[in-house]
């Protein structure tokens with residue numbers, strides 16, 4: 317059996333399988349109606365994510381990844397179709413969801429300390445007293461290796477540290493679903509590797525459902541249990557690939573495995589096809 321057919325076979329079982337669903341994206345499309353011509357960014361996306369899964373999303377630049385995440389986060393409405401979170405249609409920012417945006421610099425408040433930044437969203441959560449808030453903040457900062465930095469201001473920290481504050485803020489919130497939109501695009505390669513391992517260890521520990529958007533193919537294969545490959549805009553799902561690497565991943569060992577190379581080559585080839593405008597026959 318060839319490498320390609322092995323991957324195709326596993327991909328066939330990736331979506332729509334039986335079992336509980338945390339997040340259901342059903343026939344979702346988004347057309348931006350601006351002052352000029354309307355832009356059909358996303359045409360038809362359908363996929364399901366099981367509770368506790370870590371799913372990566374890759375696709376060419378401008379294919380609608382951020383648009384998809386904003387619709388899932390309830391920050392805007394799809395034009396057609398719907399997003400269903402634990403059985404409830406999303407029509408505004410849902411409780412139990414946290415988002416880590418790419419531009420962490422702009423997502424932290426410079427006049428608040430690190431601890432205050434992490435604590436802020438907790439104040440909107442019902443039934444959490446001050447003492448518990450402090451505890452959650454301390455635990456989250458500890459988890460991202462910033463226990464010592466609570467009293468500092470974001471602008472006193474390096475880019476990688478600021479990104480860890482943004483992750484701590486999401487973690488302290490104890491979300492059921494964590495959305496991450498190219499969160500490591502602006503950090504150096506070494507910090508990026510550390511943050512990838514941090515996400516996998518937090519995911520293991522917290523059992524949270526994670527949807528992770530990246531343009532980095534190796535990162536998607538290293539992190540994900542599945543990689544959903546999107547076509548160029550107007551976007552449809554090109555392929556849903558199961559990443560059948562061992563759960564225990566390590567930057568050196570995992571990335572040097574033959575299976576890792578096969579999977580990354582496959583995803584790379586599909587993205588190249590997507591960039592050339594390839595679409596599934598039924599998608600038009």
Ligand SMILES: Nc1ncnc2c1ncn2[C@@H]1O[C@H](COP(=O)(O)OP(=O)(O)OP(=O)(O)O)[C@@H](O)[C@H]1O
Pocket residue numbers: 348350355356357375376377378379380381382383384531549
């Ligand atoms: N507010 C908006 N108004 C009009 N068009 C928009 C708006 N936001 C995004 N678009 C368009 O929708 C398409 C998808 O944009 P989106 O930001 O979702 O892509 P992306 O996959 O996240 O890109 P990148 O990889 O560069 O982050 C693009 O053609 C973009 O120009």
Ligand SMILES: [Mg+2]
Pocket residue numbers: 381382383497
């Ligand atoms: Mg984007």
